[in-house]
Amino acid sequence: MKILIIQQKMIGDVLTSSILFETIRKQNPSAELHYLINSHTLPVVLNNPYIDKIIEFTPQVEKSKIKFYSFLKGIRKENYDVVIDVYSKNASALISFFSRAKIRIGKSKSYLNWAYTHPIDSQKNRNKGIPLAQENRLKMLEPLFKNIDYDVDPKIFLNEEERSQLKMQLAQKNISLENKFPVMVNILGSSPDKTYPLPYLAQLLNTLKAEFNEITFLFNYIPHQSKFVDELKSHCQKQTLDSIIDFYAPSLREFIVLTSFCKAMIGNEGGAIHMAKAVNIPSFAIFSPWIRKETWGNNDSDKKHTNVHLKDFKPELFKNKDRKFLKKHQKEYYSQFEPNLLKKNLVQFIQKSIKA
Template sequence: MNILVIGPSWVGDMMMSHSLYQTLKQQYPNCEIDVMAPNWCKPLLERMPEVRQAITMPIGHGAFALGERYRLGKSLRHQYDMAIVLPNSLKSAFIPFFARIPIRRGWKGESRYFFLTDLRSNKKDYPMMVQRYIALGFEKGQIPNAADLPCPVPYLQIDAVAQQHTLKKFEKQTALFAQRPIIGFCPGAEFGPAKRWPHYHYAKLAEMLIEQGYAIRLFGSAKDEAVGEDIHHALPDTLRPYCVNLAGQTSLNEAVDLIADCVAVVSNDSGLMHIAAAVQRPLVALYGPTSPTYTPPLSDKAVIIRLIEGGLMKVRKSKDSDQGYHQSLIDIQPNMVFEKLIGLLAKA
């Protein structure tokens, strides 16, 4: 059986989708899985052994582009027995429909009844995003309830030789680290400062860790470079050599290799948090308005800190501080994170 998965467009969601691919291999042992996703996803999919190939989705996130979706679907005809559509949008179901794939499976969403042959409507029975992905790996009528649903943990393969090449590339930036063990910080978040732990808390934590003999790598995309610089400049002059800002300087592949090289990671709820969990790094995950019930780090080496109750809060901007930070994240003090992190390191 050949299966086409229409994948998600975000790093964290892509990482959680790995649990589905593992489930598909368990349910259909001889299946071959191809995943259609944005080109930036390829480094992650290439590290998932269950995936045969990544097919580039050439259409930008949010673009309708019906004609291009038709042409792409037509080019995939007679290649697949089943398609699984992970995004909830109507347009995400077009390509498998145009490809005439016999079984087209997905959750109910955006009036796409006509386009899916195996439509699931009980999404709310599965409170976690990863559970919703995994449930699509089962035949209808054979899906365990949420409490009994097996959850394979996402993981990424690390090639030791490739990792050494990555470490060699960035050795000048970390030359002053000497033999200090390295802690990774992931201070960015997709939707801005309301989902970020304050930069001054990260800086204080970095100061505490450097004084204990650690060094700090800051990770993120180009748009996180500024917050990385805020953290770096908030450190005392004498400690700055032991903190390097790599935000915007690494490819996704290089970030995976470098995160895997850290002894532990501290992260906001972000895609890099899910990568840190997937490479089995001891992890302190910091949550505010987002929900650890819905999208937790899937690792037994992770500790979550969240000081408020309730589910996902749809906060895009916050007026709780001049910098836009949310009060629930401001209230997480550096000493709380330090204690949890040291506890994880002691266990490791």
């Protein structure tokens, strides 16, 4: 059986959808499995032993009708038996349909169902005790398998050569993470409406440094975001500033390797948090008020990963408020997500991580 899985755009989505490969491989070890993704997300699936071939959807293909048509012809020549369109948008639906695969699975949407032989309805509530984003992806395997293993998590596969090279980069800058408690801080969300206010985040870092003398911080950002780093630092106390390790990982893959050396990841929920979890690093995720914690967060009973949402502390603010309203008023909601609400949870999380 030859299967193509399509998941374009965001890094966290590509990583999360990779669980399908491990699950399919357990059910059908001889299947040939291909993954269609955007080029910039490649680092999160490199060396994944469950994926036989990666097909990159480049910006050039996306922007050119001629190149896109040529891309479609290449997909058809692969003669897939099954296409699973996790992304389920106009372009991916066209790719699915053009493949001529006998089984074409996608999310059930009235304007896209023409492309699929098996449109699948998404669940709105958890039924399997795992993040809803994972449950709905695994549910797309129902047309293929009777018994689906829902006990699977996204994984990133690093090798010792990568880790050794990063150690050398750190050593060249006279940076050592030994005998310290390095924590990666995801200071920015994927967009401003998914970003915890920087003055509030600085207060949380100040609290952690006051509680744990051995703690040090690394920041996740890209060069053009340095102004936000400066803003965050402007709200930090001196002892916190002295604990910030000035090191920037120049590529996404090197950032993942650097994260694997950390003892914990804290900050805005998003791709960086998912990557930390995928290399088995404890995470503390601060959710945007308009994002459902049930979709991306682990269960509250999870002992390794912690998720916090304003709704956990002030549920009355969310009564009869829909997603559209919450997104429009996210600034007012974020302003009420004060550091004092989170401090106890965050300190307890670090205490558990130190003991682990």
